[in-house]
Amino acid sequence: MSLEQIIEADLTWTGEAFEPGVRIKVNEKGVITEVGVFEDAVTTRLAGRALLPGFVNAHSHAFQRGLRGLGESFPKGVGSFWTWREAMYDLVERLDEKLIYELSTQAFREMLASGITTVGEFHYAHHDASESGFAFDEIILKAAAEVGIRIVLLEAYYETGGIGKPLERGQKRFATRSLDEYWAQMDRLEAMIDTSMQSLGVVAHSIRAVPRDTLIALHEESRKRGLVFHMHVEEQPREIEDCLDAYHQTPMAIINESLSVDPRFTSVHCTHTAESDLKEYIEQGGNVCLCPLTEANLGDGLANVPLLMREGGHICIGTDSNSRLCFLEEMRLLEYGQRLRHQERGVCAADDGKLGAPLLTMATMNGARSLGLKAGRIAKDNVADLVSIDLEVPCLQRWEASTLLEGIILGCGNDVISEVCVGGTWHRTRV
């Protein structure tokens, strides 16, 4: 919370272009009440700066920040997603309250410094060594509050260690043992959150971890409560194979046919999703969250972005394993991965040919849609979450307003971000 502010930077992104002379009025609750050219005296003048809406990170596992640089040695020859998962489980078994708090605050701090003002924390590491009690859930909320980042705690349901298989090793730290237990914990969390900066969402970890009937019931209840729903979907071919063996359907076909997909539904990855499944899913309004740096690091492969663009799919972006935290790099790698695959440029360009605006939309508005927030735009009634770009850094020298956004997204790193604002509160973020 803070006092009422009138903010003006040299340039402000108003949805389609950078414009000069734009003022942003923010009330004491940290919500934007007016945007435009008006007379009220400026309280926060940002000279040499351009403002973007705060980035929305739609998919994170904060504790995986502890893996940075680990699992990157391959003495037995090339590795895979599954060898990486072993390294991740090793970390999970070492987690205690202190460690998960430290890792989460580190990840959230780096997020803020990369322009992320909201994190959707897909949280499945619930328990300490006692393997029950959900002690870690409120630690995540506490870490976010400490750092000052907006959070949607996406609370994960996790029952099986593979379709029809018991939980093993570190997976027991993830256990949700019944829907009753899960919703009781959701109610506890609901009573605990700071509603100005925190909200909740529902997660089925994956078809590997949630039996189909439970998935259906979980999603139905999430719809009754009006909560967003997230799920890992088809990141690896093996998940699809196992699902076909067990249910004679792909994971995405189960989602399309057995759940009522709507704009509150987000499928994370969809790396190997069949074209017809993906098309049907998009038509129902579902979001797709891509995690470019993680999907590259894990060697997952590339989702069908041309189809998503053609069919008007809502792509949002997540930092997932947090092996590197730079949201501008995520945006450009999303486009660059497609360029490498299709040997074409501008795969993510909008119908008008512009590339910067659609990538920014993914990084902001689409993330907010996926997380059920009034955020991602510098506009009335949106939260006052802003990224301040330093126009005087070397990587922006010679900028022109008409190509500035492409210059920022394709040409810059975190050092271009000098301050961020979350709900009206400013943070200086640069090293």
Next chain:
Amino acid sequence: MSLEQIIEADLTWTGEAFEPGVRIKVNEKGVITEVGVFEDAVTTRLAGRALLPGFVNAHSHAFQRGLRGLGESFPKGVGSFWTWREAMYDLVERLDEKLIYELSTQAFREMLASGITTVGEFHYAHHDASESGFAFDEIILKAAAEVGIRIVLLEAYYETGGIGKPLERGQKRFATRSLDEYWAQMDRLEAMIDTSMQSLGVVAHSIRAVPRDTLIALHEESRKRGLVFHMHVEEQPREIEDCLDAYHQTPMAIINESLSVDPRFTSVHCTHTAESDLKEYIEQGGNVCLCPLTEANLGDGLANVPLLMREGGHICIGTDSNSRLCFLEEMRLLEYGQRLRHQERGVCAADDGKLGAPLLTMATMNGARSLGLKAGRIAKDNVADLVSIDLEVPCLQRWEASTLLEGIILGCGNDVISEVCVGGTWHRTRV
């Protein structure tokens, strides 16, 4: 030039690991004379820092820094390398002495800030609007001297606007009209350079721009003079098709059969090179320069890195179009592009399974090999070119020495680089 120094950081990369307590003695000529644990008093103590050898950028076109954010709108649908080239030619036609100086200093400053201590400037924009006189050549040298970066001016021969075609439009700024003219200019440059920080190399721009017989003669003379030789090779399928039409051989087959390839030869890109051609080239000791960010930006595609690794090829790295200057990002994208393509992790890992060391070797020693320099290692008789890593930045929190290099390469950006040293002279580089 500076006084004799004894440098000690918390950790120093000695070729295979980070080690504490290592001192580096640098003479007044900026050359390392001793590395190890010895008694001489430290003159330059770098607390909270780790030292890497300076990065060697084996391929740059500095003036293309002026295209940042440009050519990234696609009103006619998706673009290609060839639509991008039109935007580049537009810039070329606007170049005058002031503009190319400004763009070059900007690019070189950003390089230094990303840990690059040597640039191999593949220089073909020779002329001002008069289309002759090579006025821009010495401007490049002046810009490098102004910034304090070590440079190998790779002077390009450029005669045709396509095989058997005259030069058109902006291409006339690139013209070298005969071998005599070219070598006369090389002699002029030789007399002009500051040999402690500058050297020369020979370039055939590409098989598109240099007739085969001229290419053979140019390379022969470069070998007589003991100069390195660089050439763009097979970045785009169309170049291969045109070459097959004209010469009934691929560009790389011409290189293998008509030139005497040796470790001074560098082929840039090799994106679409046939496996057998590439294998033969590597066996002769030729270097391959990959430019991950540029090849992604241009939608070129991915070179056959698994073959290069298997056959002991020498891969070096270039920033090429300088659309983004972050050498750590280049290193990780080199590996990540391969992970996405092959759905495997650790494609660039060495036989011992380590990933960081081989990527660093590409970014340092292999670049120095390609440019004919005694550089790229923190070792006796190498130039004192160093990158100082700030161990206290957020993205390195929780580092451990054994995985620090992987953490830096995969997890960090330019903000981790606090100072660089070029030939004994220190530069603070952070924003």
